Amino acid sequence: MAHEHEPQGRLDELMREPYPRYARAQAAEGLVHVPELDAWLVARDADVREVLLRTEEFSSVNALRPDVMPSPAALAVLGGGFGGGPVVVVSDGERHQRLRAPLLRALSPARVAAAVPYARERAAALVDAFAKDGRAELMAAYAVRLPGEVIGRVVGLDPADVPLVVHGGYRAEELLFRPLPEDEQIAAAEDVVAMQHVLDRCARDRYTHPRADLATEIVASVAEPGHGQLSLAQRHEAVAHLQNLLIAGHLTTTALIGTTVLHLLSHRDQWELLCARPDLIPAAVEEAARYDTALQGFRRVTTCPVSLAGTELPAEAELFVAFGAANRDASRHPRPDAFDITREAPARHLAFGFGAHACVGAQLAREQLRITLEELTRRLPDLRLAEGRPVTMRPTMIHRSPEELHLTWAAS
Numbered sequence: 045m046a047h048e049h050e051p052q053g054r055l056d057e058l059m060r061e062p063y064p065r066y067a068r069a070q071a072a073e074g075l076v077h078v079p080e081l082d083a084w085l086v087a088r089d090a091d092v093r094e095v096l097l098r099t100e101e102f103s104s105v106n107a108l109r110p111d112v113m114p115s116p117a118a119l120a121v122l123g124g125g126f127g128g129g130p131v132v133v134v135s136d137g138e139r140h141q142r143l144r145a146p147l148l149r150a151l152s153p154a155r156v157a158a159a160v161p162y163a164r165e166r167a168a169a170l171v172d173a174f175a176k177d178g179r180a181e182l183m184a185a186y187a188v189r190l191p192g193e194v195i196g197r198v199v200g201l202d203p204a205d206v207p208l209v210v211h212g213g214y215r216a217e218e219l220l221f222r223p224l225p226e227d228e229q230i231a232a233a234e235d236v237v238a239m240q241h242v243l244d245r246c247a248r249d250r251y252t253h254p255r256a257d258l259a260t261e262i263v264a265s266v267a268e269p270g271h272g273q274l275s276l277a278q279r280h281e282a283v284a285h286l287q288n289l290l291i292a293g294h295l296t297t298t299a300l301i302g303t304t305v306l307h308l309l310s311h312r313d314q315w316e317l318l319c320a321r322p323d324l325i326p327a328a329v330e331e332a333a334r335y336d337t338a339l340q341g342f343r344r345v346t347t348c349p350v351s352l353a354g355t356e357l358p359a360e361a362e363l364f365v366a367f368g369a370a371n372r373d374a375s376r377h378p379r380p381d382a383f384d385i386t387r388e389a390p391a392r393h394l395a396f397g398f399g400a401h402a403c404v405g406a407q408l409a410r411e412q413l414r415i416t417l418e419e420l421t422r423r424l425p426d427l428r429l430a431e432g433r434p435v436t437m438r439p440t441m442i443h444r445s446p447e448e449l450h451l452t453w454a455a456s
């Protein structure tokens with residue numbers, strides 16, 4: 045386990061402020077082993093790209109390796125749920141291609157474009173709910189809500205089920221990545237199982253009543269239509285797939301909404317420029333995604349002895365492939381630690397990954413960011429960070445975001 049021999053505090057510290065460690069790793073010769081992560085840190089842009097391209101030597105099977113093993117009692121609760129089937133993010137080779145295909149179909153540019161009016165309508169309604177108050181905690185009032193509602197729509201969930209599913213996603217992440225006391229682990233496992241039952245209901249319904257949504261694509265990829273009902277094994281597979289997709293889709297987007305607004309407001313001149321020049325919104329989204337990457341990194345494991353950046357690694361060596369570090373690499377991004385939405389000819393960043401596992405939901409995420417900034421700059425141009433409410437980042441590498449984001453503005 046990542047922190048079996050290291051105090052949790054040191055791991056939390058690294059997760060809350062990883063950039064100094066990245067800078068040291070970039071300056072070092074070869075790769076640096078980071079005990080808190082129990083992995084070799086891949087921090088340079090060129091090295092990250094190389095790992096992502098050499099998929100046969102750097103396997104994804106451990107991409108999302110949990111930091112914490114749930115207790116036997118929590119595992120027993122999870123045993124009453126669904127899942128355990130293969131999922132795209134931790135698969136390699138042909139199986140990976142097979143699992144990825146339905147997602148590419150369901151998240152095609154046309155399908156994403158079809159979801160934009162709904163995203164716009166929901167974003168406006170969420171802002172309507174607090175615009176007159178003069179203050180809001182943006183994470184709870186908006187950032188957690190929009191991505192869940194949008195991915196729920198794309199998947200084909202009943203909107204009434206979205207809060208339970210979003211909550212289940214956070215609880216799954218907590219259970220596998222945070223050290224919780226036993227009773228909390230059991231409660232988290234129960235929430236995860238509740239989410240899985242909703243997803244199972246949705247999968248079974250789409251098998252008999254297909255629609256133009258992602259759940260239908262996933263169900264069709266695990267079972268030939270027209271065989272009465274899904275088998276239990278097919279239900280497990282469909283739920284695993286849906287759960288993975290949902291969590292990948294909303295935690296990260298929520299995080300990026302939070303950090304984007306945080307950094308724009310912390311750099312007041314850039315916020316004011318954006319309000320005056322909304323044509324810069326797409327550039328602001330890319331710069332925010334680069335500057336404080338939501339998915340800081342995923343893992344890979346070597347399948348054979350390999351050499352990387354001059355370091356010889358044995359088979360089964362664990363790597364932490366840090367997209368967030370690569371995005372601060374000066375050899376790729378001049379002035380990497382400056383947040384600047386007016387960068388000329390910005391280099392392609394790795395916030396959405398690269399190569400075979402590159403994010404399938406990047407366009408959906410970008411649309412939500414764009415809509416969010418359009419709403420906020422147009423309707424609340426004098427938005428500011430609330431005084432006396434210092435921002436702390438969540439201790440996580442997979443959805444880096446402010447814990448809370450208190451904002452104020454002159455209420456109309």
Ligand code: HEM
Pocket residue numbers: 104107132133134144147151195288289292293294296297300337338339342367394395396397398400401402403404405406408409
């Ligand atoms: C700001 C939001 C997002 C960020 C920063 C992000 C980032 C990433 C990154 C870095 C990867 C590559 C992982 C790897 O190489 O192991 C990835 C993969 C993935 N993302 Fe996203 N993502 C976001 C939003 C979404 C959304 C909205 C969806 C779904 C609608 C989604 C679904 C996925 C899936 C299914 C994969 C795995 C693809 C594969 O293994 O082939 N993501 N994402």
